[in-house]
Protein backbone atom coordinates (compact mmCIF):
# COMPACT_ATOMS: atom_id res chain seq x y z
CA UNK A 1 0.00 0.00 0.00
CA UNK A 2 1.39 3.41 -0.99
CA UNK A 3 2.05 5.93 1.81
CA UNK A 4 0.80 3.36 4.34
CA UNK A 5 2.09 5.16 7.43
CA UNK A 6 0.75 8.56 6.39
CA UNK A 7 -2.68 7.07 5.62
CA UNK A 8 -2.68 5.42 9.04
CA UNK A 9 -1.78 8.74 10.67
CA UNK A 10 -4.65 10.46 8.84
CA UNK A 11 -7.06 8.01 10.51
CA UNK A 12 -5.63 8.96 13.92
CA UNK A 13 -5.83 12.72 13.35
CA UNK A 14 -9.26 12.37 11.73
CA UNK A 15 -10.48 10.72 14.93
CA UNK A 16 -8.95 13.49 17.01
CA UNK A 17 -10.58 16.17 14.85
CA UNK A 18 -14.00 14.63 15.53
CA UNK A 19 -13.29 13.98 19.24
CA UNK A 20 -12.20 17.59 19.71
CA UNK A 21 -15.27 18.99 17.97
CA UNK A 22 -13.29 20.52 15.10
CA UNK A 23 -15.57 18.90 12.51
CA UNK A 24 -19.09 17.51 12.42
CA UNK A 25 -20.69 15.08 9.99
CA UNK A 26 -18.43 14.47 7.00
CA UNK A 27 -17.00 17.98 6.98
CA UNK A 28 -13.24 18.52 6.96
CA UNK A 29 -10.42 16.72 5.24
CA UNK A 30 -6.75 15.94 5.71
CA UNK A 31 -3.84 15.13 3.45
CA UNK A 32 -0.16 14.29 3.66
CA UNK A 33 2.47 14.48 0.94
CA UNK A 34 5.47 12.31 0.22
CA UNK A 35 7.36 13.35 -2.91
CA UNK A 36 4.93 13.59 -5.81
CA UNK A 37 2.23 11.57 -4.04
CA UNK A 38 -0.47 12.87 -1.72
CA UNK A 39 -2.64 10.74 0.56
CA UNK A 40 -5.98 12.44 1.09
CA UNK A 41 -9.14 11.61 2.98
CA UNK A 42 -12.05 10.26 0.92
CA UNK A 43 -14.99 12.52 0.10
CA UNK A 44 -18.11 12.30 2.22
CA UNK A 45 -16.68 10.01 4.90
CA UNK A 46 -16.73 10.98 8.57
CA UNK A 47 -13.17 11.54 9.72
CA UNK A 48 -13.58 9.20 12.70
CA UNK A 49 -14.61 6.33 10.39
CA UNK A 50 -11.56 6.28 8.15
CA UNK A 51 -9.38 3.31 7.38
CA UNK A 52 -5.95 3.61 5.81
CA UNK A 53 -7.14 1.58 2.78
CA UNK A 54 -10.09 3.94 2.29
CA UNK A 55 -7.81 6.97 1.94
CA UNK A 56 -7.01 7.54 -1.74
CA UNK A 57 -3.59 8.52 -3.04
CA UNK A 58 -3.32 11.09 -5.83
CA UNK A 59 -0.38 12.57 -7.67
CA UNK A 60 0.50 16.25 -7.81
CA UNK A 61 -1.33 16.54 -11.16
CA UNK A 62 -4.54 15.48 -9.44
CA UNK A 63 -4.79 11.95 -10.86
CA UNK A 64 -5.97 9.07 -8.67
CA UNK A 65 -3.10 6.64 -8.18
CA UNK A 66 -4.49 4.25 -5.55
CA UNK A 67 -7.77 3.73 -3.71
CA UNK A 68 -11.40 2.88 -4.51
CA UNK A 69 -13.11 5.94 -3.03
CA UNK A 70 -13.34 9.46 -4.45
CA UNK A 71 -10.66 11.76 -3.04
CA UNK A 72 -11.88 14.73 -1.00
CA UNK A 73 -13.72 17.39 -2.98
CA UNK A 74 -11.09 19.82 -1.65
CA UNK A 75 -8.20 17.92 -3.25
CA UNK A 76 -7.58 20.84 -5.69
CA UNK A 77 -7.16 23.14 -2.68
CA UNK A 78 -4.73 20.75 -0.98
CA UNK A 79 -2.67 20.36 -4.17
CA UNK A 80 -2.61 24.12 -4.74
CA UNK A 81 -1.28 24.68 -1.23
CA UNK A 82 1.38 21.97 -1.71
CA UNK A 83 2.62 23.66 -4.87
CA UNK A 84 3.28 26.98 -3.15
CA UNK A 85 4.25 26.13 0.44
CA UNK A 86 6.72 23.75 2.07
CA UNK A 87 3.74 21.88 3.59
CA UNK A 88 3.91 18.12 3.95
CA UNK A 89 0.51 17.88 5.63
CA UNK A 90 -2.73 19.88 5.50
CA UNK A 91 -5.79 19.93 7.77
CA UNK A 92 -9.08 21.57 6.78
CA UNK A 93 -11.94 21.88 9.26
CA UNK A 94 -15.23 23.69 9.77
CA UNK A 95 -14.44 24.42 13.43
CA UNK A 96 -16.91 26.73 15.15
CA UNK A 97 -14.85 29.78 16.12
CA UNK A 98 -12.75 29.66 12.97
CA UNK A 99 -15.92 29.64 10.91
CA UNK A 100 -17.43 32.47 12.97
CA UNK A 101 -14.39 34.65 12.18
CA UNK A 102 -14.42 33.48 8.56
CA UNK A 103 -18.04 34.61 8.17
CA UNK A 104 -17.55 38.05 9.71
CA UNK A 105 -14.02 39.32 9.09
CA UNK A 106 -11.44 39.65 6.33
CA UNK A 107 -8.56 38.71 8.64
CA UNK A 108 -7.88 37.55 12.19
CA UNK A 109 -5.72 40.19 13.86
CA UNK A 110 -2.92 39.07 16.21
CA UNK A 111 -4.40 39.69 19.65
CA UNK A 112 -2.16 37.02 21.19
CA UNK A 113 1.52 36.55 20.35
CA UNK A 114 1.02 32.83 19.66
CA UNK A 115 -0.47 34.01 16.36
CA UNK A 116 3.17 34.28 15.28
CA UNK A 117 3.25 30.48 15.15
CA UNK A 118 0.79 30.73 12.25
CA UNK A 119 2.55 33.67 10.59
CA UNK A 120 0.86 36.56 12.47
CA UNK A 121 -2.27 37.95 10.86
CA UNK A 122 -4.42 35.12 9.50
CA UNK A 123 -6.00 36.09 6.17
CA UNK A 124 -9.52 35.10 5.18
CA UNK A 125 -9.51 33.71 1.62
CA UNK A 126 -12.22 35.17 -0.58
CA UNK A 127 -15.35 33.06 -0.83
CA UNK A 128 -15.75 30.56 -3.65
CA UNK A 129 -17.81 27.39 -3.96
CA UNK A 130 -16.27 24.40 -2.19
CA UNK A 131 -14.12 22.11 -4.30
CA UNK A 132 -13.60 24.62 -7.13
CA UNK A 133 -10.34 25.80 -8.71
CA UNK A 134 -11.42 29.33 -7.65
CA UNK A 135 -11.44 28.32 -3.99
CA UNK A 136 -8.09 26.58 -4.43
CA UNK A 137 -6.63 29.76 -5.96
CA UNK A 138 -8.07 31.99 -3.23
CA UNK A 139 -6.69 29.75 -0.47
CA UNK A 140 -3.30 29.51 -2.14
CA UNK A 141 -3.13 33.32 -2.16
CA UNK A 142 -4.26 33.65 1.48
CA UNK A 143 -1.69 31.06 2.61
CA UNK A 144 1.30 32.92 1.18
CA UNK A 145 3.96 33.06 3.90
CA UNK A 146 1.57 31.63 6.48
CA UNK A 147 0.80 28.37 8.24
CA UNK A 148 -2.94 29.01 8.31
CA UNK A 149 -5.79 30.68 6.48
CA UNK A 150 -9.51 31.01 6.99
CA UNK A 151 -11.96 30.39 4.14
CA UNK A 152 -14.77 32.95 3.94
CA UNK A 153 -18.12 31.46 5.01
CA UNK A 154 -16.56 28.03 5.17
CA UNK A 155 -13.82 27.11 7.71
CA UNK A 156 -10.07 27.02 8.16
CA UNK A 157 -6.94 25.36 6.79
CA UNK A 158 -3.52 24.80 8.31
CA UNK A 159 -0.25 23.29 7.15
CA UNK A 160 2.71 21.58 8.76
CA UNK A 161 5.80 19.50 8.09
CA UNK A 162 3.86 16.57 9.59
CA UNK A 163 0.22 15.74 10.26
CA UNK A 164 0.89 16.33 13.94
CA UNK A 165 2.13 19.86 13.23
CA UNK A 166 -0.74 20.65 10.86
CA UNK A 167 -3.23 19.34 13.41
CA UNK A 168 -1.69 21.36 16.26
CA UNK A 169 -1.81 24.43 14.01
CA UNK A 170 -5.53 23.80 13.52
CA UNK A 171 -6.02 23.61 17.30
CA UNK A 172 -4.08 26.85 17.72
CA UNK A 173 -6.04 28.59 14.96
CA UNK A 174 -9.29 27.59 16.62
CA UNK A 175 -8.03 28.76 20.03
CA UNK A 176 -6.95 32.14 18.62
CA UNK A 177 -10.34 32.59 16.94
CA UNK A 178 -12.12 31.66 20.17
CA UNK A 179 -10.05 34.13 22.20
CA UNK A 180 -10.85 36.86 19.68
CA UNK A 181 -14.57 36.11 19.49
CA UNK A 182 -14.95 35.80 23.28
CA UNK A 183 -12.90 38.98 23.72
CA UNK A 184 -15.37 40.84 21.53
CA UNK A 185 -18.17 39.93 23.92
CA UNK A 186 -16.64 41.97 26.77
CA UNK A 187 -14.74 44.69 24.92
CA UNK A 188 -12.45 45.46 22.01
CA UNK A 189 -9.52 43.03 21.89
CA UNK A 190 -6.19 44.87 21.74
CA UNK A 191 -4.20 44.05 18.63
CA UNK A 192 -0.46 43.61 19.19
CA UNK A 193 1.73 46.11 17.34
CA UNK A 194 4.50 45.20 14.89
CA UNK A 195 7.06 46.25 17.54
CA UNK A 196 5.48 44.03 20.18
CA UNK A 197 5.47 41.08 17.80
CA UNK A 198 9.07 41.73 16.76
CA UNK A 199 10.07 41.79 20.44
CA UNK A 200 8.52 38.33 20.87
CA UNK A 201 10.42 36.97 17.89
CA UNK A 202 13.68 38.50 19.19
CA UNK A 203 13.15 37.04 22.63
CA UNK A 204 12.37 33.58 21.32
CA UNK A 205 15.49 33.68 19.14
CA UNK A 206 17.71 34.99 21.98
CA UNK A 207 16.27 33.82 25.30
CA UNK A 208 18.11 35.32 28.29
CA UNK A 209 20.17 32.72 30.16
CA UNK A 210 18.50 31.55 33.36
CA UNK A 211 20.63 32.59 36.35
CA UNK A 212 22.15 29.65 38.23
CA UNK A 213 22.63 30.00 42.00
CA UNK A 214 26.25 29.54 43.04
CA UNK A 215 26.72 26.28 44.98
Ligand SMILES: C[C@H](O)[C@@H](O)[C@@H](O)C(=O)COP(=O)(O)O
Pocket residue numbers: 026027028029041042043044045071072073074092094130131
Ligand atom coordinates in the same frame (compact mmCIF):
# COMPACT_ATOMS: atom_id res chain seq x y z
C1 LIG B 1 -19.20 19.82 0.90
C2 LIG B 1 -18.05 19.63 1.80
O1 LIG B 1 -18.51 19.60 3.12
C3 LIG B 1 -17.02 20.71 1.68
O2 LIG B 1 -17.47 21.79 2.42
C4 LIG B 1 -15.62 20.36 2.08
O3 LIG B 1 -14.92 21.54 2.32
C5 LIG B 1 -15.49 19.50 3.29
O4 LIG B 1 -15.20 19.96 4.36
C6 LIG B 1 -15.64 18.03 3.18
O5 LIG B 1 -15.61 17.59 1.86
P1 LIG B 1 -15.07 16.16 1.50
O6 LIG B 1 -15.87 15.16 2.28
O7 LIG B 1 -15.29 16.05 0.03
O8 LIG B 1 -13.63 16.11 1.90
